[in-house]
Amino acid sequence: MFTVLKARLKQGYRTGKFPPAPPNLPEKFQGRPALAASQCRQGCRACLEVCPSAAIVPSEGRPARIDTGRCLFCGECAAVCPGEAIRFDPAEYRLSAFSRQGLLDPQQDSVPPAALQKLCRRSLSIRQVSAGGCAACELDFNVLNTLAWDLSRFGISVTASPRHADCLLITGPVSRNMLIGLQKTYAAMPRPKWVIACGACAISGGIYRDSSECCGGMEEIIKPDLYIPGCPPHPASILDGLLRLLGRDRDAGPAPLPPKS
Amino acid sequence: MTATTLTINNATAAPLQEVPSLPVNDFRDTLQELVQQQEHRVSAFFGLPASPAGRGLELVAVLSHPEAGKCELVRTAVQDSFPSLTPDCPAFHWFERELAEQYCLEIPGHPWLKPIRFQPPLPGACSRKTATAPNLTVGDTNYFTLAGEACHEVAVGPVHAGVIEPGHFRFQCLGEDVYSLEISLGYQHRGLEKMLPGGPDRRTLPLIATASGDSSIASTTAYAQLCESLDPGLQPESGALLLRGIAAELERLANHVGDLGALAGDVAFLTTAAFCGRLRGEFLNMTAEICGNRFGRNLVCPGGVNMTFTPAQAGKILAWLQRVLPEVENALELMFESATVLDRFEGTGTVSKAAALELGLVGPAARACGVALDLRHSHPYGCYKVSAPALAAGTSGDVLARAWLRRQEIAASAAWLQKQLAGWQKENCRHRGTPRLAPGMIAVSMVEAWRGEMCHVAVTAADGTFRRYKIVDPSFHNWFGLAMAMRGEQISHFPICNKSFNLSYCGHDL
Ligand code: SF4
Ligand code: SF4
Numbered sequence: 025m026f027t028v029l030k031a032r033l034k035q036g037y038r039t040g041k042f043p044p045a046p047p048n049l050p051e052k053f054q055g056r057p058a059l060a061a062s063q064c065r066q067g068c069r070a071c072l073e074v075c076p077s078a079a080i081v082p083s084e085g086r087p088a089r090i091d092t093g094r095c096l097f098c099g100e101c102a103a104v105c106p107g108e109a110i111r112f113d114p115a116e117y118r119l120s121a122f123s124r125q126g127l128l129d130p131q132q133d134s135v136p137p138a139a140l141q142k143l144c145r146r147s148l149s150i151r152q153v154s155a156g157g158c159a160a161c162e163l164d165f166n167v168l169n170t171l172a173w174d175l176s177r178f179g180i181s182v183t184a185s186p187r188h189a190d191c192l193l194i195t196g197p198v199s200r201n202m203l204i205g206l207q208k209t210y211a212a213m214p215r216p217k218w219v220i221a222c223g224a225c226a227i228s229g230g231i232y233r234d235s236s237e238c239c240g241g242m243e244e245i246i247k248p249d250l251y252i253p254g255c256p257p258h259p260a261s262i263l264d265g266l267l268r269l270l271g272r273d274r275d276a277g278p279a280p281l282p283p284k285s
Numbered sequence: 286m287t288a289t290t291l292t293i294n295n296a297t298a299a300p301l302q303e304v305p306s307l308p309v310n311d312f313r314d315t316l317q318e319l320v321q322q323q324e325h326r327v328s329a330f331f332g333l334p335a336s337p338a339g340r341g342l343e344l345v346a347v348l349s350h351p352e353a354g355k356c357e358l359v360r361t362a363v364q365d366s367f368p369s370l371t372p373d374c375p376a377f378h379w380f381e382r383e384l385a386e387q388y389c390l391e392i393p394g395h396p397w398l399k400p401i402r403f404q405p406p407l408p409g410a411c412s413r414k415t416a417t418a419p420n421l422t423v424g425d426t427n428y429f430t431l432a433g434e435a436c437h438e439v440a441v442g443p444v445h446a447g448v449i450e451p452g453h454f455r456f457q458c459l460g461e462d463v464y465s466l467e468i469s470l471g472y473q474h475r476g477l478e479k480m481l482p483g484g485p486d487r488r489t490l491p492l493i494a495t496a497s498g499d500s501s502i503a504s505t506t507a508y509a510q511l512c513e514s515l516d517p518g519l520q521p522e523s524g525a526l527l528l529r530g531i532a533a534e535l536e537r538l539a540n541h542v543g544d545l546g547a548l549a550g551d552v553a554f555l556t557t558a559a560f561c562g563r564l565r566g567e568f569l570n571m572t573a574e575i576c577g578n579r580f581g582r583n584l585v586c587p588g589g590v591n592m593t594f595t596p597a598q599a600g601k602i603l604a605w606l607q608r609v610l611p612e613v614e615n616a617l618e619l620m621f622e623s624a625t626v627l628d629r630f631e632g633t634g635t636v637s638k639a640a641a642l643e644l645g646l647v648g649p650a651a652r653a654c655g656v657a658l659d660l661r662h663s664h665p666y667g668c669y670k671v672s673a674p675a676l677a678a679g680t681s682g683d684v685l686a687r688a689w690l691r692r693q694e695i696a697a698s699a700a701w702l703q704k705q706l707a708g709w710q711k712e713n714c715r716h717r718g719t720p721r722l723a724p725g726m727i728a729v730s731m732v733e734a735w736r737g738e739m740c741h742v743a744v745t746a747a748d749g750t751f752r753r754y755k756i757v758d759p760s761f762h763n764w765f766g767l768a769m770a771m772r773g774e775q776i777s778h779f780p781i782c783n784k785s786f787n788l789s790y791c792g793h794d795l
Contacts, residue, residue, distance in 0.1 A: 027619060027622065031619050034615055035612060035616070048570075050574045077488075103717065154449065156473050159790075160582075165448060167566055171559050172566050199474055201402075201403055204423075232480075256498070258579070
């Protein structure tokens with residue numbers, strides 16, 4: 025017992041100050057991407073050709089914007105861009121949206137469901153289901169439960185039983201073999217219930233969007249109420265998304281600035 | 286064996302034509318001889334269709350010797366049936382089940398030929414059979430059952446209680462004791478192997494990186510080495526190789542520390558569980574400091590690495606490591622000094638050395654049973670040709686041995702890392718290039734992922750694209766080890782047995 029207490033003193037209090045203080049992000053963090061189409065060279069399609077997940081949306085055959093719901097944040101597009109038209113903001117981890125459209129254009133995003141904010145503002149139970157996830161999304165969601173992030177201080181908990189869940193958080197492109205398990209879990213949840221798509225896979229199929237064994241994410245199965253981009257999303261992006269879903273923007277810290285393009 | 290197999294080194298390629306193609310009976314004799322008499326491991330055993338249209342199938346075997354540092358390659362052409370090797374060599378059992386499923390091959394004599402992933406047949410499967418291939422429903426199979434008064438069955442999953450990937454477990458119990466555990470997977474099957482032929486293309490690297498997303502560095506290193514062996518133009522500089530090694534050891538540290546914490550959590554020793562939960566993140570953040578991503582995505586690429594690493598960064602990570610390591614040591618010491626923890630771990634979930642060898646277990650699970658198996662030492666690749674973290678060893682094969690072995694590996698990797706970081710003197714170069722692979726070749730690349738041997742095999746077509754890309758994840762070998770560990774064990778010991786292996790579902794299901 026004594027050694028345990030001694031160790032506790034030695035290890036100290038380690039819960040991060042985020043939020044509302046900004047999170048510690050690595051120097052090379054690839055945050056929100058922005059494509060300044062005005063800076064593209066005439067006829068250049070380099071980024072379109074290199075993007076592994078078709079995340080660069082063309083308009084009239086030219087790169088126009090980046091769909092963060094598909095983006096893997098691999099940086100290949102910026103690396104091949106002959107100019108400097110594509111940039112990743114290393115400080116912008118606040119990537120979530122409440123509609124699929126909001127991932128293409130944050131200014132056209134919708135608002136979080138009012139009923140959820142009314143019922144679950146101070147207490148949200150999440151059932152997580154992995155449906156073809158590669159374990160990275162799962163691990164970086166799970167990490168919020170460690171003392172470094174201490175999710176429960178916000179009243180958010182992870183529950184084993186779908187009967188106790190307000191929210192279903194999906195990771196993975198929804199493998200065909202997991203479709204029934206996922207639908208049964210959703211069916212077992214009491215109403216009202218909400219859905220979160222965590223990671224590029226769950227939003228759009230991610231790198232598995234063309235796979236014949238996957239369903240291309242949640243969009244066609246159960247429409248999510250919150251979309252958290254990333255491959256995998258940084259834990260700070262996930263926590264930020266959850267708090268904004270609950271309408272606790274004050275806890276979450278300052279709102280993201282609209283991207284410059 | 287010179288006449289019956291082709292011998293190559295790890296991470297090299299050879300013309301497919303040079304791999305001896307034996308009649309089925311000789312092929313079987315050769316494999317049996319190598320595995321039973323000469324202590325070879327089955328590193329890969331897979332189908333290679335002649336063409337996607339499906340006329341003729343070849344079977345290719347890659348065997349490796351735990352000491353000789355070589356790989357033996359041999360192949361055979363089959364019609365639609367291959368007599369099972371499993372009754373004589375159990376190490377083939379899972380591979381043969383995979384073959385039956387992927388290529389509709391009949392495998393007479395196999396003791397339990399059930400699907401392992403419930404996946405539809407791959408292109409090029411034995412055509413006559415594909416037409417009659419059953420429409421599989423995942424998890425719908427003839428499970429083993431036990432009948433009698435004291436027997437009962439416990440079914441768990443696919444959706445588990447925690448935040449974890451899905452899989453199905455069936456326990457046949459006599460009272461509290463598990464008579465047998467059957468593990469039925471496939472829920473995570475994403476069709477990965479089907480998406481790789483025709484590459485390498487822009488999707489290949491991210492696909493490989495997510496084969497098992499907690500082993501991205503290992504997977505992408507295996508893939509990069511394959512490309513490098515097939516394209517003489519891609520020769521990574523030593524700095525790039527070393528950076529791959531540094532990232533691989535950080536990956537090992539993160540996972541070992543995390544798993545030991547989770548083991549502590551499963552026996553309600555919450556102090557270590559809480560500390561390790563945070564400490565695992567420190568190693569992920571170090572990886573992110575190198576490449577921007579906590580799982581090392583975007584770091585390794587064919588030809589080298591995608592990031593530069595400066596002496597200043599090396600110094601920063603070294604200092605960080607030196608701050609964190611005593612905290613790790615402190616957290617682990619608490620756990621390994623606690624009588625209640627040791628009591629739960631000791632003698633629980635034992636796998637014998639004989640079983641580990643027979644089944645072909647890999648990585649810490651094998652080393653904990655006294656099987657000295659570590660590719661960084663036996664088949665050195667990349668920077669491990671120069672130096673590698675010390676080989677860890679165990680004997681008792683129980684949960685305690687697996688946990689203790691992980692602790693040893695944490696110390697070994699930490700010592701090695703500190704040495705490499707302290708010696709990092711010059712900024713490495715970033716490499717970007719598109720692999721141009723030699724046609725008609727077969728290449729084998731094996732790496733020691735944190736779970737053990739990971740083997741990638743590529744066969745290139747006449748146009749230099751992948752004709753077949755085979756991934757054998759360490760979990761492919763080890764899931765059955767977990768089933769063995771549970772035999773005769775109390776069912777309440779399942780969580781710690783499971784955590785002591787912590788196998789990958791998606792790495793298995795692909
Ligand atoms: S960073 Fe996103 S948009 Fe750019 S190439 Fe990668 S996946 Fe495509
Ligand atoms: S989004 Fe990326 S990290 Fe998440 S499950 Fe998919 S591949 Fe893995």
